Amino acid sequence: MPACSNRVVALLLAASAAALALPKGPALAQTGTGTGMACASSTAVQPLPMPPEGQAASPLPEPAAAVPHTYAHRLRATAAGWPVRDHWCIWIEPPSAEPGTAAATRERQWLEAVQGALAQWGSQLALALVDHPDQAQVRLWRRRPPLQRLADGRTRASHGRAVLQLLQVQRQGRWHVEPRVDVLLSPGQAPRPTQATALHELGHAFGLWGHSDQASDAMAAVPGAQAVIILSPRDRATLQWLLRQGPRLPSAPTPAGIPPAAPAPPSAPRAD
Numbered sequence: 001m002p003a004c005s006n007r008v009v010a011l012l013l014a015a016s017a018a019a020l021a022l023p024k025g026p027a028l029a030q031t032g033t034g035t036g037m038a039c040a041s042s043t044a045v046q047p048l049p050m051p052p053e054g055q056a057a058s059p060l061p062e063p064a065a066a067v068p069h070t071y072a073h074r075l076r077a078t079a080a081g082w083p084v085r086d087h088w089c090i091w092i093e094p095p096s097a098e099p100g101t102a103a104a105t106r107e108r109q110w111l112e113a114v115q116g117a118l119a120q121w122g123s124q125l126a127l128a129l130v131d132h133p134d135q136a137q138v139r140l141w142r143r144r145p146p147l148q149r150l151a152d153g154r155t156r157a158s159h160g161r162a163v164l165q166l167l168q169v170q171r172q173g174r175w176h177v178e179p180r181v182d183v184l185l186s187p188g189q190a191p192r193p194t195q196a197t198a199l200h201e202l203g204h205a206f207g208l209w210g211h212s213d214q215a216s217d218a219m220a221a222v223p224g225a226q227a228v229i230i231l232s233p234r235d236r237a238t239l240q241w242l243l244r245q246g247p248r249l250p251s252a253p254t255p256a257g258i259p260p261a262a263p264a265p266p267s268a269p270r271a272d
């Protein structure tokens with residue numbers, strides 16, 4: 001995965017799951033606990049074994065040639081294929097502050113910004129809100145990403161970060177291969193920049209692992225003076241191009257890849 005230049009894509013270590021309140025987004029379906037085949041809870045999770053370098057099971061997608069009115073050529077796939085789906089299950093960290101407090105107001109503004117960003121992507125993709133992180137492929141956390149330490153020893157701060165893992169997930173007794181993206185979104189920005197950061201990081205989550213070179217796009221590498229809270233025509237065209245690409249991640253593990261009944265501890269997650 002390429003790293004964001006301004007909003008860093010990096011490793012997320014385990015974050016605790018909080019419990020449950022259900023925000024409603026205007027363009028989002030909502031599923032109840034355990035209902036809906038597509039958003040069932042996971043009962044086991046393992047990292048997806050990756051082929052040794054140079055031994056991919058199928059030809060890796062090459063960087064795309066320039067496609068008019070898109071930034072498709074700036075996107076990168078994973079070694080296992082494009083990490084995209086037709087249907088995403090989304091979990092949002094629920095509010096936790098005492099009602100009526102200033103902290104509760106900030107949490108509500110953060111939530112509304114996230115919902116606004118999700119509504120934009122929900123016009124392009126099938127999204128469903130779920131009430132537990134175990135059900136989700138995309139999980140939004142209300143916290144500032146940790147400082148990233150650069151190779152030269154300096155550190156870099158950011159308000160948003162998206163972290164991709166490729167997993168084997170057991171749901172309702174069957175194993176699936178899924179991307180999981182944890183999005184850390186700072187509660188410390190004003191509403192409009194929060195919504196712009198959410199829109200950008202969710203673009204990564206839904207498979208746009210790369211950046212536009214135009215500041216008017218949500219996925220701009222370098223944001224312009226005006227925060228982008230509406231998907232541009234190029235953002236939408238690039239996503240639609242991506243959804244037509246192959247190979248995607250396999251839908252299920254190969255038999256050899258399915259973990260044994262008593263799985264070994266997972267290896268360390270990869271930083272992307």
Ligand SMILES: [Zn+2]
Nearest residue numbers: 004005007200
């Ligand atoms: Zn980015």
